[in-house]
Amino acid sequence: MLITLRLPIVRLWLCAFTLFFISQHRQSVFAQVGLTLTQPTYNCSTGAITFNTTGGDGSPITYSAPGISRNNAMSNNGTVEQGLRLDPKPLMILATQNGVSTSYTFDLAGFCGSGNPGSNFALTQPTYTCSTGAITFNTTGGDGSPITYLAPGVTQSGPTSNSGIVEVGVRLDSRNVVITATQNGARAVFNLDLRSVCGNTPPNIAPVFSGVLNATGTVGLGFTYALPSGTFTDPNIGQLLTYSASGLPSGLSINGGTGTITGTPSTSGNSTVTLTATDAGGLSASGVLGVLINGATSSTGTSGTGTTGSTPIFSGSALSASGVVGQTFSYSLPAGSFTTSTSGSSSSAISQTLIYSATGLPSGLTINTTTGAITGIPTAAGSSSVVLRATNGQSSSGVSGTGVSGTTTIGQSATGLLTIIISSSATSSTGTSGTGTTGSTPIFSGSAL
Secondary structure, eight states: OHHHHHHHHHHHHHHHHHHHHHHHHHHHHHHHTOOEEEEEEEOTTTOEEEEEEEOOOSSOEEEEOTTEEOSSTTOSEEEEOHHHHHSOOEEEEEEEETTEEEEEEEEHHHHHSTTOTTTTOEEEEEEEOTTTOEEEEEEESSOSSOOEEEOTTEEESSTTOSEEEEOHHHHHHTOOEEEEEEETTEEEEEEEOHHHHHOSSOOOOOOEEOOOEEEEEETTSOEEEOOOTTSEEOSSTTOOOEEEEESOOTTEEEOTTTOOEEEOOOSOEEEEEEEEEEOTTSOEEEEEEEEEEEOOOOOOSSTTTOOEEOOOEEOOOOEEEEEETTSOEEEOOOTTSEEOOEESOBSSOOOOOEEEEEESOOTTEEEOTTTOOEEEOOOSOEEEEEEEEEEEOOOOEEEBTTSOEEEOOTTOEEEEEEEEEEESSSOOOOOOOOOOOOOSOOOOOOOOO
């Protein structure tokens, strides 16, 4: 009877021992895979921080970190507050999962201090647009001090600029771009493989516009203007361009295949025409064409013998002048800048008076409408593209070979470009003075200056 009573007691003891062993084993396993905080990912320049952990049981984690702004308690990233970044102190991070907590003390001063500029400083994948070549350099880590960049084949505004444009040749050849960033002695390098980013096919690149375009015509007379060679160029050789225009004078239209503008203008005046060239991929470039349409000319006299004045002509020379803020400025048009001529048979020459005007003059300067001289005291530094205009302002007559007078029509004009640079320093120069010749109505040559 005694023996039969001992057997259940032994079994009970064995069960208790087994449960104890299992409990101890589970605690040992949990200890091996317990939640642990590791060094956070931190950007010294922006204050962005991400908490990093290992282990744990996969359940939600809550964090506590005084001095860090976060969206909520379960968010593992945020921003170190400005005051703590300016006066860095050890940062205590606490993570809790399923009732178990772990902590990590992050040394802000040591991580970002001068004794460690290379602290996790690195270049990461840049932000790049294949169609335009726009690129932005991205970094991580560092100490918050200025960064200088070197990237052959990338056009930047300056060495500390983290953005620019990859040159056309590099983009077409899909060459690698090697970016080097230096911060307080620490150096990082990133090799951007354009071929892997943009594919093996060379990217489509937008056309390019260059030149200063001007054209003249007369109401009621046939008008033709062909784009000068090289006005629009496409880096993707062999790709056809389609042309369009807005703001054309009434009566004119553009050939979409060649860009040539033709027609018979019906209204006089100045027009600013926007020309656009679009490639097969839909990328485009635009430029401006100035079109002057003069009123209809008239003359009287016997057939073939009336003397008439012609439209004035601009020499096409590149005109420039410079001055200094606060100092007297004086510029006279070089001799021959605007000229006139006469046509027809006559016993006396026709004389025309030119009236000068200008748009885009620097503040403080004015133009003499009779001589074209520009004077005054400039008030602001800068570079100005001044459009000079000479207008036939007087109708005059001469006697033809048969005794019948011929007349000219007033209001015709020509334009030219003058570049004026006003500096704030004490070095300046002025253009050579000269006197314009008188004659008939002005014409701008249309040359790119």
